[in-house]
Amino acid sequence: MPTDHPAIAHGRIGVLIVNLGTPDGTDYQSMRRYLKEFLSDRRVIELNPLAWKVILNLFILPFRPQKSGKAYAAIWNEARDESPLRTLTRAQGEGLGRALSHDDRIVVDWAMRYGQPSIAKKIDALKQKGCDRIAVMALYPQYSASTTASVYDQLFRHLMTLRWQPAVRTMAPYHDDGDYIKALVASVERKIAETGWEPDMLLASFHGIPKSYFEAGDPYHCHCQKTGRLLREALGYDENRFMVTFQSRFGPKEWLQPYTDQTLEALPGMGKKKVMVISPGFASDCVETLEEIGLEGKKLFLDAGGEAFARIDCLNDHPDHIALLAKLLDKELKGWL
Numbered sequence: 647m648p649t650d651h652p653a654i655a656h657g658r659i660g661v662l663i664v665n666l667g668t669p670d671g672t673d674y675q676s677m678r679r680y681l682k683e684f685l686s687d688r689r690v691i692e693l694n695p696l697a698w699k700v701i702l703n704l705f706i707l708p709f710r711p712q713k714s715g716k717a718y719a720a721i722w723n724e725a726r727d728e729s730p731l732r733t734l735t736r737a738q739g740e741g742l743g744r745a746l747s748h749d750d751r752i753v754v755d756w757a758m759r760y761g762q763p764s765i766a767k768k769i770d771a772l773k774q775k776g777c778d779r780i781a782v783m784a785l786y787p788q789y790s791a792s793t794t795a796s797v798y799d800q801l802f803r804h805l806m807t808l809r810w811q812p813a814v815r816t817m818a819p820y821h822d823d824g825d826y827i828k829a830l831v832a833s834v835e836r837k838i839a840e841t842g843w844e845p846d847m848l849l850a851s852f853h854g855i856p857k858s859y860f861e862a863g864d865p866y867h868c869h870c871q872k873t874g875r876l877l878r879e880a881l882g883y884d885e886n887r888f889m890v891t892f893q894s895r896f897g898p899k900e901w902l903q904p905y906t907d908q909t910l911e912a913l914p915g916m917g918k919k920k921v922m923v924i925s926p927g928f929a930s931d932c933v934e935t936l937e938e939i940g941l942e943g944k945k946l947f948l949d950a951g952g953e954a955f956a957r958i959d960c961l962n963d964h965p966d967h968i969a970l971l972a973k974l975l976d977k978e979l980k981g982w983l
């Protein structure tokens with residue numbers, strides 16, 4: 647080796663967990679920047695790109711940043727001046743770092759698909775630390791092209807720019823993993839113990855996707871239904887006491903049904919007055935769980951005559967969740983360790 651050859655860090659193994667992303671602030675410009683990046687992703691909006699560009703710029707970006715900014719402001723983490731999703735994803739990364747510290751070659755970090763910290767920046771940082779093998783985990787238990795595939799697209803897009811690529815592994819969805827279901831069951835039991843009442847209906851509310859994506863072959867709906875069935879069976883609930891619903895509709899097209907908001911409004915009239923909502927598809931609490939379910943959904947239900955409402959926290963950085971993610975990664979890293 648020539649004596650002037652630069653020292654190159656090598657031999658370490660990176661783990662990058664990736665969540666959806668989040669705005670840097672709730673003001674118009676921050677929200678606009680975030681929504682523009684998100685809604686320009688062709689995995690998210692499968693319309694004719696030119697037509698969509700016109701619609702996005704003329705009809706969505708002038709208005710949606712204000713509306714969404716209000717929703718984010720209602721749940722913002724003021725202490726850290728960041729969204730709860732970013733706070734929780736960081737905590738998950740740190741927890742996972744400790745859980746995988748059994749091998750000092752492993753370096754764990756976290757990134758966002760949209761906004762900061764970006765996947766590109768974190769892949770570069772892991773390479774700098776000597777990671778020549780990197781496992782990337784999209785934090786979505788149920789696979790959807792609009793979320794999971796979009797994370798891995800973005801990863802590979804960055805790899806295309808690198809002369810010296812690390813070896814990478816992507817992760818399979820874990821919607822039916824036994825420890826995932828057990829962690830969800832334990833979160834329901836914690837909420838029952840905390841509130842002192844049992845629900846006469848437990849809604850498992852997943853983020854929706856357009857129905858046309860499902861019809862085109864996206865497995866997301868099937869993954870959500872399977873998670874729902876396994877959770878219901880593990881809780882010992884019958885179908886009168888458990889429902890899978892879909893939230894966060896966007897745009898005029900039909901999305902996966904039944905819709906969470908309409909269901910919450912209808913339940914009191916069906917004699918279901920004590921309702922809990924769990925969000926198994928969200929690895930971390932975010933605007934969609936804290937605001938859309940915890941504030942808006944609760945109001946819809948109580949205004950329609952409901953008597954008791956409770957929102958069950960996502961698995962977040964609970965030890966059960968960290969142990970689950972560590973187990974999935976340990977399995978994936980076999981052969982590298």
Ligand SMILES: C=CC1=C(C)c2cc3[nH]c(cc4nc(cc5[nH]c(cc1n2)c(C)c5CCC(=O)O)C(CCC(=O)O)=C4C)c(C)c3C=C
Nearest residue numbers: 666667668690714731790792793853855896927932933934
């Ligand atoms: C967990 C799975 C998710 C799927 C599937 C999903 C699909 C999807 N989302 C939109 C549009 C929006 N989603 C927004 C927020 C948001 N979405 C998810 C997760 C999934 N989205 C999360 C975790 C969040 C919250 C992020 C946070 O910072 O808290 C938003 C922004 C908020 C708003 O303006 O309402 C939009 C827009 C589409 C179109 C889509 C499927 C095609």
Ligand SMILES: [Fe+2]
Nearest residue numbers: 666853894934
């Ligand atoms: Fe979304």
Ligand SMILES: [Fe+2]
Nearest residue numbers: 894933934938
């Ligand atoms: Fe929403």
